Amino acid sequence: MADPKGFLTTARETPKTRPVDVRILDWKEVYEPFPHGSLEQQAGRCMDCGIPFCHNGCPLGNLIPEWNDLVWRHDWREAAERLHATNNFPEVTGRLCPAPCESACVLAIDPAQTGGAVAIKQVEHEIADRAWDDGWVTPQVPGRQTGRTIAVVGSGPAGLATAQQLTRAGHTVAVFERADRIGGLLRYGIPEFKMEKAVLDRRLAQMAAEGTRFRPGVEIGIDMTARQLRARYDAVVLAIGATAARDLAITGRHLDGIHQAMEYLPIANRVQQGDLAEPTITAAGKHVVIIGGGDTGADCLGTAHRQRAASVVQLEILPQPPESRAEITPWPTWPLMMRTSTAHEEGGDRTFAVNTEEFVGDEAGNVRALRLVDVRMVDGRIEAMPGTEREIPAELVLLAMGFVGPERKLAEQFEVDLDTRGNIARDGAYATNVPGVFVAGDAGRGQSLIVWAIAEGRAAAAAVDSFLTGVDRLPAPIAPTARPLV
Numbered sequence: 001m002a003d004p005k006g007f008l009t010t011a012r013e014t015p016k017t018r019p020v021d022v023r024i025l026d027w028k029e030v031y032e033p034f035p036h037g038s039l040e041q042q043a044g045r046c047m048d049c050g051i052p053f054c055h056n057g058c059p060l061g062n063l064i065p066e067w068n069d070l071v072w073r074h075d076w077r078e079a080a081e082r083l084h085a086t087n088n089f090p091e092v093t094g095r096l097c098p099a100p101c102e103s104a105c106v107l108a109i110d111p112a113q114t115g116g117a118v119a120i121k122q123v124e125h126e127i128a129d130r131a132w133d134d135g136w137v138t139p140q141v142p143g144r145q146t147g148r149t150i151a152v153v154g155s156g157p158a159g160l161a162t163a164q165q166l167t168r169a170g171h172t173v174a175v176f177e178r179a180d181r182i183g184g185l186l187r188y189g190i191p192e193f194k195m196e197k198a199v200l201d202r203r204l205a206q207m208a209a210e211g212t213r214f215r216p217g218v219e220i221g222i223d224m225t226a227r228q229l230r231a232r233y234d235a236v237v238l239a240i241g242a243t244a245a246r247d248l249a250i251t252g253r254h255l256d257g258i259h260q261a262m263e264y265l266p267i268a269n270r271v272q273q274g275d276l277a278e279p280t281i282t283a284a285g286k287h288v289v290i291i292g293g294g295d296t297g298a299d300c301l302g303t304a305h306r307q308r309a310a311s312v313v314q315l316e317i318l319p320q321p322p323e324s325r326a327e328i329t330p331w332p333t334w335p336l337m338m339r340t341s342t343a344h345e346e347g348g349d350r351t352f353a354v355n356t357e358e359f360v361g362d363e364a365g366n367v368r369a370l371r372l373v374d375v376r377m378v379d380g381r382i383e384a385m386p387g388t389e390r391e392i393p394a395e396l397v398l399l400a401m402g403f404v405g406p407e408r409k410l411a412e413q414f415e416v417d418l419d420t421r422g423n424i425a426r427d428g429a430y431a432t433n434v435p436g437v438f439v440a441g442d443a444g445r446g447q448s449l450i451v452w453a454i455a456e457g458r459a460a461a462a463a464v465d466s467f468l469t470g471v472d473r474l475p476a477p478i479a480p481t482a483r484p485l486v
């Protein structure tokens, strides 16, 4: 156990953010560094519970009490070993995970009494960064090659975790990515101010040194057919994400100035990567409306502020959640509650319980306003409230309403079955109906989180390794049917 009196004597502390008026002038990560000494105190708040419920929140099975104890004892190097034992990319989850482990922490049962959950995410973040800074993260080159070959299609966290596990097991792995750079949503979805891309690049360099072969700029299905890929590789893992975005087919959708979030965010990321001097879709000087109150919408919000939008409004069709955990989501489940991200702290208005009825255009064919109506829930259904119709100005509209599943065309070419939700169907071993073709991440699960994508990547790698070698050697943290605590 860490400090026997830890949570009784030390208050929960999380990192400070840089001042808003400073940070919106740049694209660097928003948090201030967290002092190592304070972090050890935070880790010391962990009670090393007999039943560590934090584990129930994390699909990776992260050894949270173990690394809390090691950090409290100043043994950061061993903590880094234990952290990497279950997570290929803790520097990513330490920055980007919404931390369901913290919602499930025993100290989160009654925050008024305990001071709140252990700051698990911050402990993870600091261990991971220190491991890189102190040179403890080195390539793990396999001692022996199996001679078996695997193609991973898609280079998001699921594809990368699959590839790293299989490469380290001695297989020859190539990662195919249709974009010009590797990383999936980590590269072109998530803005720089949430994770600087240098964090991703150093991990990719480690993977390349271990032997993973990266093939960016190759669209499977077009540059190489499914048949060619299957003929050339012993196994194929489809980790193509759930990139088909939900649309809003209402009057005026054809107007200029209405874009999907994933048309807008990659361009902003390309400016930061140095590909473009100026974004080709920009919020600069415009009244911006983001339709969708979730995390993708918040990423659009932070991006729009950094591009100097004139105003930003984020619309959400559902009612505003309560300030603290709703009774219908008791501990240790993921709580329904109002969430304020760092992007929300930077400005903009949030409007809940509102529906967009029409995009209104000007004579030049550009969007100029949105026609809204308030809504309410009646018997579980959303109903418009007559008399509340109004217009708000909108010169740039960003659709951030989620994703409906993987794109169909590649699934059709591979002749893999889809499940009832439109995701690529798999059995208990991540195998599709086509022999030797597996699926991992959002492509099989539907839109989810990075931590689930990494867990699926690790588990799918174990399944592929067993398929190729006939032996169970790699860790498989989750079954394809595993779901978050809700």
Ligand SMILES: Cc1cc2nc3c(=O)[nH]c(=O)nc-3n(C[C@H](O)[C@H](O)[C@H](O)COP(=O)(O)OP(=O)(O)OC[C@H]3O[C@@H](n4cnc5c(N)ncnc54)[C@H](O)[C@@H]3O)c2cc1C
Pocket: 096, 097, 098, 153, 154, 155, 156, 157, 158, 159, 160, 176, 177, 178, 179, 183, 184, 185, 186, 189, 190, 194, 218, 219, 220, 221, 239, 240, 241, 242, 243, 261, 262, 265, 295, 296, 299, 410, 440, 441, 442, 443, 447, 448, 449, 450, 451, 453
């Ligand atoms: C804007 C945004 C922000 C997010 N922020 C967070 C966050 O902060 N925290 C969090 O936990 N989750 C976040 N998520 C969710 C998270 O990013 C995803 O759940 C995760 O990336 C899924 O990983 P994946 O590997 O399955 O797919 P993806 O990351 O989507 O990667 C799939 C890759 O496959 C490639 N591909 C598709 N078809 C082909 C083809 N035919 N040939 C070659 N390549 C192909 C795509 O180009 C893509 O690069 C966010 C999602 C979005 C959209």
Ligand code: SF4
Pocket: 045, 046, 047, 048, 049, 051, 052, 053, 054, 055, 064, 065, 068, 104, 105, 106, 107, 118, 120
């Ligand atoms: S539930 Fe919280 S206090 Fe208990 S072991 Fe996990 S992190 Fe520590």
